[in-house]
């Protein structure tokens with residue numbers, strides 16, 4: 189497999205590998221810094237990033253914005269030259285404030301999914317001006333369907349005369365929240381499937397075709413990264429054969445020494461069997477993928493799990509109506525309280541059988 193560097197706006201990563209953002213508290217400065225240090229793109233998730241700050245319960249937003257800078261500085265100290273950025277969910281409340289904090293901290297790239305980042309070019313330009321930055325970070329929307337790709341590309345073209353610097357195409361085998369309806373998931377991924385389905389390959393081809401039409405219009409390339417279920421060299425190779433310029437990998441990095449999660453979270457991945465990985469309905473309506481545990485059994489049994497006062501994470505949430513609080517459940521995961529947690533994972537996470545280093549994982553992929 190020929191390994192070509194990945195150009196991202198004004199920056200370049202030596203390896204065409206992005207470590208996918210993982211909230212809450214799974215991909216922070218340590219993991220991102222380690223990946224960037226090895227030549228990949230290290231991504232910090234801003235989702236409730238300040239959960240360890242002493243004032244998090246009182247002022248979640250303030251704690252989170254402070255932690256954006258702290259985690260970026262940690263990653264940068266581990267990798268002074270590497271490409272380091274943030275994953276910011278569009279569904280986050282105060283999305284623009286996270287974007288501003290990420291730009292100010294010095295992000296090289298901002299990757300945004302869980303909704304379409306329609307006005308990210310405007311938000312980033314304003315933030316870069318405010319911060320006195322000479323160069324803007326690279327901008328990368330995450331899409332899962334051709335329709336989503338078309339909508340965001342067309343809007344950026346018409347409103348901002350601009351292309352994304354990278355498009356992340358996240359397929360049905362990914363972890364965390366998924367960008368599909370339940371029906372689309374059935375169409376694109378049979379239960380227990382380890383490889384990209386034929387139906388989803390067709391969707392990827394359609395996305396690439398749409399991308400090509402905008403590339404022609406601007407005479408400039410838009411690199412595309414494929415994500416979801418890529419856990420070995422063969423799958424990485426397949427992604428490049430399909431036309432990708434890069435891969436985005438998340439689950440494989442959970443079971444690394446450098447991953448920011450508690451060791452018990454990493455062990456839950458190692459213990460999990462294929463049958464333990466299930467599709468769950470997140471309280472905010474989107475489907476997600478996670479490990480079946482006591483917490484999942486309670487939720488699937490229809491139990492209403494009491495929650496802490498709202499930390500105002502997602503604007504699609506109505507705290508009075510939810511069966512459980514996603515912030516509580518994901519913070520429990522990061523802290524290693526694994527039986528009371530929502531353990532997000534990709535479809536192939538069960539295959540991991542040991543803790544590795546970031547370097548070992550990267551060598552096994554590329």
Ligand SMILES: Cc1cc2nc3c(=O)[nH]c(=O)nc-3n(C[C@H](O)[C@H](O)[C@H](O)COP(=O)(O)O)c2cc1C
Pocket residue numbers: 207208209210211212214233235275277300301302330358361362363364365415416417418436437438439440531532533534535536
């Ligand atoms: C534990 C976990 C948390 C995740 N959190 C986020 C997130 O906060 N925002 C996001 O856009 N994607 C999130 N993802 C998706 C990943 O960034 C990535 O695109 C996807 O999991 C790739 O598939 P893989 O895990 O099979 O490699 C998460 C994935 C996992 C496994």
